[in-house]
Amino acid sequence: MCGIVGYIGDQNTQEVLIDGLKKLEYRGYDSAGIAVFTDSGLQIAKAKGRLANLEAKLDGAPLLGHAGIGHTRWATHGKPSDENSHPHMDESQKFSVVHNGIIENYLELKEELISEGHTFISETDTEIISHLIAREYKGDIVKAVQKAITFMRGAFALGVLTEHEPNKLVAVRQASPLVIGVGEGENFIGSDIPAILKYTRNVFILNDGEMAVLTSDAVELMTIEGQFISREMIHVEWDAVTAEKGGYEHFMLKEIHEQPKAYRDTMLGRIDKETKKVVLPELKLTEEQIKNIRNIQIVACGTAYNAGLIGRTVIESLARIPVENDVASEYRYRSPIVTPDTLVIVVSQSGETADTLAALREAQANGAHVLAITNVVGSSIARDADDVLVTLAGPEIAVASTKAYSSQLIAFYLFGLYLAQVRGTQTDEQVAHVLAAMESLPEQVEEMLGKADAIKTYAEQIASHKHLFFIGRGQDYAVVQEGSLKLKEISYIHSEAYAAGELKHGTLALIEDGIPVIALVTQESVLEKTVSNIKEVKARGGDVLAITYEEHAVELLKSVDQVFAIPKTLPILSAAISVVALQLLAYYASLALGHDVDKPRNLAKSVTVE
Known part of the structure; x- marks a missing residue:
């Protein structure tokens, strides 16, 4: 759930981008970066951590220009680092991309591009997009983007710049939100309306499978196949505070309504559509280790503990492995019985919960393999665990957890089915039946929210x-x-x-x-x-x-x-x-x-x- 922003016009581009990213930082705060067309060409500045780190870097070396794109990251592929920060560029440094979403088939695309001589510097799925666009560029950036998209599977909102056509900013939406802001002699893109509300209240909301081509004087809307679209502009009446909450009265209500998307995102790339099986390529656990698991301990606090209670019913029902639940604050003090055949699952939304982190280390000290289920890639728990299943709920602002909890349930469903596949405790038909029902959950939750x-x-x-x-x-x-x-x-x-x-x-x-x-x-x-x-x-x-x-x-x-x-x-x-x-x-x-x-x-x- 990253945040992207883009601008083309006569204002100080860096200032507009930074201002937009401040409004979007709630969507991710692992890193931030901008790319701007300057007198010296397409230049990038980015930094790990909060947006303030990027501002400090730019303070002595600003990027002055007429067009640019910016990004604030919620890490999914690759740990938080300067190298993994957006925007990403191709080897020629002529094409730059910001991306919100997940490219499911990025590994196979990366291998293909490497075989063609491309070199990568990050661990992200996004970097392959800049390389694909560069490969397909034949003098028309719009056609190059459209061609590149045909190779990609997954969810993406994109902002694209090329030094070859410095007067164009291309935006694309496929299953990730994107808004186009229309000004006078300037135009904008943003993941959310708050990013651009200071500058314009006139917007187009892109639908899935649509794109926009922005210049300082015009906005063209089209399908990703190139068919032009005519759409009525929306005038936003919200105040700035309401806009940050997406029009909802509170962040908690907004996050409750974001659960269908969180379900889809957490399942994305983890269900093979052809075999109708769960795929978890991020796991280091071997099939032999999985078959040798004698017992599982689920350790967590508060809401995460309650998610673990569901995890127990799921794993025992599907994989027929005995499961215990432990409150993390009690785990170390009861001398838990742990063997090398014990799998310990620690659950934490933030990945920084002190009691859960201590329990993780206790389990490892006793020889257990530890799997973390967390919403934060670069967290302490994610770094210290032997394996990690990342939930893709995006940042939660409200103290009371909603979408993080329910995304943990999706992770447990996926992991329980994966155990069942490997151990042979469910037939292929039974697994496919559960997965089909899982894929209906987002629509069913949307129905109930109504x-x-x-x-x-x-x-x-x-x-x-x-x-x-x-x-x-x-x-x-x-x-x-x-x-x-x-x-x-x-x-x-x-x-x-x-x-x-x-x-x-x-x-x-x-x-x-x-x-x-x-x-x-x-x-x-x-x-x-x-x-x-x-x-x-x-x-x-x-x-x-x-x-x-x-x-x-x-x-x-x-x-x-x-x-x-x-x-x-x-x-x-x-x-x-x-x-x-x-x-x-x-x-x-x-x-x-x-x-x-x-x-x-x-x-x-x-x-x-x-």
């Missing part, structure tokens, strides 16, 4: 209560633990999550007239038993909201007070949909109580102390 008002109404009802309960069985129990945590951390309402079958062993004493109880009912193998538990709650006066599939809604309404229906998926995948409803519940309850949704009291985004 019904958010129903959850909002219920959240406003419970906002006046001091206590409430969540219940569920099987994987639903793991999901409601995350739902309860979300509600507590941003609404400050006391809530508890229980395995529905455990109510009669003490918790029923807390049920009284009118107390809200949210029951998650998606595991059909225990549906009747969960309904029986719901009736126990109703008999004591509880007010029950059931979250279930549409096909069960009418029947459940005989036993509960309200029902919220979610799209149907496989039981093993239900968490990826049902948790979104619980995130919305927490968000709207906090909103109703007037709390700071994005910055709840006493909490920080990344916990870097024990």
Whole structure:
């Protein structure tokens, strides 16, 4: 989830680019860079780390010119470094590219280009794009870009410059966002509207499979096949603060709505469309090592721990390997039993969680192979782990995690299926069946988000209560633990999550007239038993909201007070949909109580102390 910006016109290009990157830095802060047409030709400046590092570098050696492109990076391919920073150039230094997205087939393209004599200096997938464009250039940059695109698979938003045609800026969108800003005697590109809002409020939003050719005086829109497009310009009425949130009231709500994209991005390049199998080329674990795994320990904190609870059900169900879950802050102090045949999976959104990092080192000291699931490529946990599965949720701004958690679920689904493939515990048909259902998840979440008002109404009802309960069985129990945590951390309402079958062993004493109880009912193998538990709650006066599939809604309404229906998926995948409803519940309850949704009291985004 990188940020790109571009400008062509008579203003100080460097200033415009830096200003745009400041508005986009929330999309990535591993490195930043710009390329500008100067009197000396196409010049580049870039630096690892925050944008301030690039500004310091430019302070004594500014790039003055009339056109340029800029980039702020969220690392996916290649660690954060100066070499891996964008913009990237070809060997001739005449073509420059910034890119947001992932090129799935970059390794095979890189090998092809190397065989043709090309030399690469970075580990990124983006560098191959500049080389492809240079190879295809025959005097027309637009045609060269169009030709290069035909070789690429994946997601990309591109800004392209060539010294051969310094009066053109080419932009392309395929599955990654891109906006074209229209000014007077100047034009702009940006990943988001905030990048250009200071300079213009007139924009075109590119759709997938479209491109734009910008000069200082004109913007031409066309398909990537070259067919010209006529489109009405949009005039943006948002203020700058609202624009940074994409028009949403809070970053948390924006990030909830970004989950379908996060799902797609995390799956991108990891599902082979032809064989219908999971491919994880980034893993160092050999097939022999995987077959010899005797047990797995999943270690994490907070929301990441809750993702690990889902990971346990997924791995045990698909790969038939026994799994334990550990709170990272307790792991080192219980003398864990670890052998060389133990796989330890550490989960951390930031990759800097102190307790989880300490647990990682403890596991390695005892001879375990450690796999990290994290959202940050260059983090301490990513560097220290033996293997890394990167989730591609992009940066989260809100303290309460939403899309990072759900992307961790996608990583666990992929890894569980991969283990099953190697160990032969699922047939090819069974794996293909689950993968097909996974690929439908983004659209199903989008469908459910369209019904958010129903959850909002219920959240406003419970906002006046001091206590409430969540219940569920099987994987639903793991999901409601995350739902309860979300509600507590941003609404400050006391809530508890229980395995529905455990109510009669003490918790029923807390049920009284009118107390809200949210029951998650998606595991059909225990549906009747969960309904029986719901009736126990109703008999004591509880007010029950059931979250279930549409096909069960009418029947459940005989036993509960309200029902919220979610799209149907496989039981093993239900968490990826049902948790979104619980995130919305927490968000709207906090909103109703007037709390700071994005910055709840006493909490920080990344916990870097024990």
